[in-house]
Amino acid sequence: MCRNIKPLHNFAPEATAQEVHDAALQYVRKVSGMNAPSKANAEAFERAVAEIAHATDHLLADLVTTAPPKDR
Template sequence: MCRNIRTLYNFAPPASEDEVRAAALQYVRKVSGFTKPSQANEEAFDHAVAAITAATEELLGSLVTNAAPKDREVEADKARKRAQARYTLVAKAS
């Protein structure tokens, strides 16, 4: 589950509210063990997602850096190349 949480800081354009909420949702899912909570736990689950979303937005808003913002497409291409190299090595080892 947490593999879907990506670095959100120092990108151009900045992370959207949807991206921040998606990361918070993945975190709560991982910690709680629920993909979708029962009705009895839904309120607590939704409250946790909202609280973590707010904390994440506050964190991202208060961080500072001198580094230039990263380009999402360039970083995604680097990740694809790393994955391809990793899976090529795994396939050769098998």
């Protein structure tokens, strides 16, 4: 599943919120071993996706490079 996570840093145009969310979702699926959580785990699953997406947004905003942006 993690093979589906695409690099998001240093692209033009920048990564969208949807791309960041999709990467976070793939990560949580891989770590949890669940493609879709049960009702009992849905809240924890969605909270983890949101927190990872938030952290990813901050990471992408803080990374610096001298390389020119890659074209999508």
